[in-house]
Amino acid sequence: MPTSLYNKLLTPVIIAVLATSLVLLSTYPDISTILGGIALFLIGMEYMENGFKAFSGGILEKVLEKFTNNTPKAISTGFFATAIVQSSSLISIIVISFLSAKLITLTSAVGVVFGSNLGTTATAWLVSVFGLKIKISVYAMPMIVLGILIPLFFKSNSWKGIASIFIGLGIIFLGIGYMKEGFETLKEGIDLAQYAMAGYTGIFVYVLVGSVATVVIQSSSAAMAIIITALATGQIEYTNALALAIGANVGTTVTAILGSLKSNGNSKRLAVAHFIFNIITGIIAIVFIYQLADLVDYLAVYIGIGTENYAMKLALFHTVFNVIGVLAVSPFISMLVKYLKTLFIPKGINRGKPKYLDETVLTLPSTTLSAIIMETKHLYENAFEIISHGLNLKQSNITSSLPLEDVIKDSYSKNTVNIDAFYHQRIKGIYGEIIDFSTKAQSNMSPEDTKILYSLKLANRDLVEAVKDTKHLQKNLIVYSQSTNTYIKKQYNLIRKELAEILRTIHTVSITEEEDTLLILLSKAKVRTEKYDILSNGTLDGLIRESLITNEMATSLMNDSYYAYNISKNLIAMAEIIFTERSTNATSIHEEMAMDDEDIKEILEKKDE
Amino acid sequence: MGIKKFIKNVQQTLGLKDFVIEDKKKSLKSLLKKLNERKKIIKKVLKKPLDIDKEKELNEELDIICLQINKGKKLLHELYLEKNKNKTQ
Numbered sequence: 186m187p188t189s190l191y192n193k194l195l196t197p198v199i200i201a202v203l204a205t206s207l208v209l210l211s212t213y214p215d216i217s218t219i220l221g222g223i224a225l226f227l228i229g230m231e232y233m234e235n236g237f238k239a240f241s242g243g244i245l246e247k248v249l250e251k252f253t254n255n256t257p258k259a260i261s262t263g264f265f266a267t268a269i270v271q272s273s274s275l276i277s278i279i280v281i282s283f284l285s286a287k288l289i290t291l292t293s294a295v296g297v298v299f300g301s302n303l304g305t306t307a308t309a310w311l312v313s314v315f316g317l318k319i320k321i322s323v324y325a326m327p328m329i330v331l332g333i334l335i336p337l338f339f340k341s342n343s344w345k346g347i348a349s350i351f352i353g354l355g356i357i358f359l360g361i362g363y364m365k366e367g368f369e370t371l372k373e374g375i376d377l378a379q380y381a382m383a384g385y386t387g388i389f390v391y392v393l394v395g396s397v398a399t400v401v402i403q404s405s406s407a408a409m410a411i412i413i414t415a416l417a418t419g420q421i422e423y424t425n426a427l428a429l430a431i432g433a434n435v436g437t438t439v440t441a442i443l444g445s446l447k448s449n450g451n452s453k454r455l456a457v458a459h460f461i462f463n464i465i466t467g468i469i470a471i472v473f474i475y476q477l478a479d480l481v482d483y484l485a486v487y488i489g490i491g492t493e494n495y496a497m498k499l500a501l502f503h504t505v506f507n508v509i510g511v512l513a514v515s516p517f518i519s520m521l522v523k524y525l526k527t528l529f530i531p532k533g534i535n536r537g538k539p540k541y542l543d544e545t546v547l548t549l550p551s552t553t554l555s556a557i558i559m560e561t562k563h564l565y566e567n568a569f570e571i572i573s574h575g576l577n578l579k580q581s582n583i584t585s586s587l588p589l590e591d592v593i594k595d596s597y598s599k600n601t602v603n604i605d606a607f608y609h610q611r612i613k614g615i616y617g618e619i620i621d622f623s624t625k626a627q628s629n630m631s632p633e634d635t636k637i638l639y640s641l642k643l644a645n646r647d648l649v650e651a652v653k654d655t656k657h658l659q660k661n662l663i664v665y666s667q668s669t670n671t672y673i674k675k676q677y678n679l680i681r682k683e684l685a686e687i688l689r690t691i692h693t694v695s696i697t698e699e700e701d702t703l704l705i706l707l708s709k710a711k712v713r714t715e716k717y718d719i720l721s722n723g724t725l726d727g728l729i730r731e732s733l734i735t736n737e738m739a740t741s742l743m744n745d746s747y748y749a750y751n752i753s754k755n756l757i758a759m760a761e762i763i764f765t766e767r768s769t770n771a772t773s774i775h776e777e778m779a780m781d782d783e784d785i786k787e788i789l790e791k792k793d794e
Numbered sequence: 795m796g797i798k799k800f801i802k803n804v805q806q807t808l809g810l811k812d813f814v815i816e817d818k819k820k821s822l823k824s825l826l827k828k829l830n831e832r833k834k835i836i837k838k839v840l841k842k843p844l845d846i847d848k849e850k851e852l853n854e855e856l857d858i859i860c861l862q863i864n865k866g867k868k869l870l871h872e873l874y875l876e877k878n879k880n881k882t883q
Contacts, residue, residue, distance in 0.1 A: 699828070700828070701825055701829050701832060704825070704862060705829075705832070705855065705858060705859065708861075708862065709854070709858060774818055774821055774822050777865070777869050778862060778865055778869065780862075784861055788854065788858060788861065791857050
C-alpha cells in the first residue's frame with residue numbers, strides 16, 4: 186500500500202483509538218488501557234517502518250532487485266525482508282514501485298508478496314517470545330531513551346534510522362505491556378472467556394471478529410498482538426484464538442484492497458494476488474483447523490514449546506498455516522499472474538498522456554529513474570511517428586528491411602502532415618509531465634541520481650528539439666522532394682534517406698539486446714551524420730558553383746541540411762542515454778565506451794587517408 | 795563497530811559493492827569478446843572480392859570496432875585498478 190495512503194488510513198485509526206480510550210478512561214479504565222496499548226503498538230510500528238526506510242538507504246532495494254529473479258528466491262526475499270523490517274506495508278511499497286518502474290516482473294512481485302505474508306508471522310513470534318516475557322518497564326523505556334539520545338550524538342541518516350527503530354520497538358513493547366495489563370485487570374471484572382464458542386459456529390464467528398478487528402485497526406500485526414495477549418491472559422480460548430488469527434489474515438486483505446483503490450493498476454493487481462492468497466490460505470486453515478492444531482501440538486514438542494504455552498503455540502499455528510498457504514498457492518503463480526495481467530487494463534489508449542509517471546514510484550530514486558526512462562521511451566515512440574510522417578515516410582517501412590531507396594519512394598501522404606498539431610497532442614503534454622515529475626523526484630535524490638536525472642532531461646529535450654526541427658524541415662522538404670529540378674530533388678530525397686536510415690538505426694538500437702550491435706550502430710550513425718553534413722563535405726559548394734540550383738534553393742538546402750544534421754545528432758544523443766541505460770545503477774559501461782568528437786574525427790581522417 | 799563499517803560489511807557479504815565493479819567488468823569482457831568476434835568476421839569478409847561501397851562500409855566498421863576495442867581495454871584496466879584499490883583499503 187502506498188505510504189501516503191497507508192499513513193492517511195493509519196493516523197485516523199490511532200487518533201480514534203486514543204480518543205475512545207480517553208472517553209472510556211473514567212468508566213472502563215481497563216478497556217481504556219487496552220486501547221491505549223493498541224494505539225502505542227500502531228505508533229511503534231510506524232516508527233519502525235520509518236526507521237528502516239532511513240536505515241536501508243538503498244541496501245533493501247538492491248537486495249530486493251538482486252534476489253527476486255525466480256519465484257523461490259522472491260518468496261524467500263519477501264519473507265526475510267518482512268521478518269527483519271517488521272512491516273509488510275514497507276515491502277509492498279517497494280515492490281509496487283519496482284513493478285511500476287518495471288524493475289521486477291509481476292511474477293516476482295507476487296512471490297515477494299507471498300513471502301512477505303509469511304514474514305508477518307514473525308511479529309506473532311516477537312510478541313509471544315519476547316513481548317509477554319520481557320518486563321516492559323525494564324527494557325522498553327531504555328530502548329526509547331536510547332532512540333532519543335542517538336540522534337543527539339550521531340547525525341547521519343543511518344543512525345537516525347536506528348534510533349527510530351529503537352523508539353519503535355520500545356513503543357511496541359510498551360503497547361504490548363499495556364494491552365497485557367489491561368486484559369489482566371479486565372479479567373477481574375469481566376471474563377471474556379465466557380463468550381467462548383465451541384465447534385465450527387465458534388470458528389466462523391471468531392474468524393469474522395478477527396477480520397473486522399483487523400479492518401478496523403488497519404494492521405494484522407496489531408490484531409495478532411491483541412489476540413496473543415488476550416490468549417496469554419486467559420481472556421480467550423485457544424481454539425477461538427486460532428480462528429481469530431485466521432480472521433486477522435483475511436482482514437488484512439481488506440486493508441490492502443482499500444489502500445490500492447486510489448492507486449495504479451500494479452498496486453491493484455498485487456492487492457488481488459494478496460486477497461486470493463489469503464482467502465485460499467484462510468479456507469484451508471478453517472477446513473483443517475483441528476488437524477492443524479494437532480500438527481502444532483506435535484511440532485511444539487519438537488521445538489520445545491510447553492503444552493500450556495498457548496501464546497507461542499498460536500504463533501506457531503500462524504506460521505504453519507501461512508507456510509501451507511505458500512506451498513498450496515505457489516505452484517499456481519504463473520496461472521495467477523496470467524489472470525492478474527487481464528485485470529485493470531486502462532480503457533482506450535491515450536497516446537498524449539504519460540504511461541509510467543505514477544506517484545508510487547516516487548518512493549525510491551531507482552524506481553523513479555526507471556519510470557522516467559520508460560516515459561522517455563514512450564515520448565520517443567510518439568516522436569518517431571511524428572518525425573517519420575513529417576518526412577513523408579511510412580513508419581512501417583522504416584522499421585522493415587525494405588531498401589531505403591524504396592522507403593523514400595513510398596510516401597506517407599499526399600497532404601502535408603500537421604506536425605504542430607501532432608506536437609501539441611502527443612509530445613508537449615508528456616514532455617511537460619516528465620519535467621514536472623523530475624522536479625518532484627529531484628528533492629529526494631543523491632548527487633549521482635540527480636546526474637542521471639539530468640541526462641534523462643537532456644534526452645527528453647533532444648527528442649522535443651528533433652520534432653521541432655522536423656517541423657522546420659518539412660516546409661521545404663515537401664516542395665523540393667517533388668521539384669522538377671532534379672538536383673535539388675535529389676538532395677532533399679537524400680536528406681529523407683539519411684534521416685530514414687538514422688530512424689531505422691535508432692529503432693534497431695531500441696529493440697536490440699546485443700550490446701555490441703547497439704554500440705556499433707550508434708557509432709556508425711555518428712560517423713555517418715558527420716560524413717553526410719553537406720556543409721562540410723562540399724556538396725553544397727559544388728551545386729552553387731555549377732549553378733545547378735538557384736540561390737533560393739541553396740539557402741533552403743543549407744538551412745534544411747542543418748535541421749537534418751541536428752535531428753540526427755539529437756536522436757543519437759537521446760538513444761545513447763535511454764537505450765544504453767539498461768539499469769539505473771552504475772553498471773552501465775556505455776557512457777565510457779561511447780564515441781566522442783575526437784573518435785569520430787579519427788575515423789573520418791582514416792577514411793580520407 | 796561503527797554503522798558505516800557495519801553497512802560496508804553487509805555490502806561486502808552480500809557482494810553489493812564489488813558487484814557493481816564486477817558487473818561492469820563482466821559486461822565489458824563480454825562486449826570485448828563480441829567485438830573481437832565481429833572484427834574477425836569482417837576481416838575474413840574483406841579478404842573476399844567485394845564492390846567498392848561494401849568494402850568502404852566494412853572498412854569503416856572495422857575502424858570503429860578497433861577503436862571501441864582499444865577503449866574497452868583501457869576501461870577494463872581502470873576497473874582492475876579500482877578493484878585492487880578497494881581491496882587494499
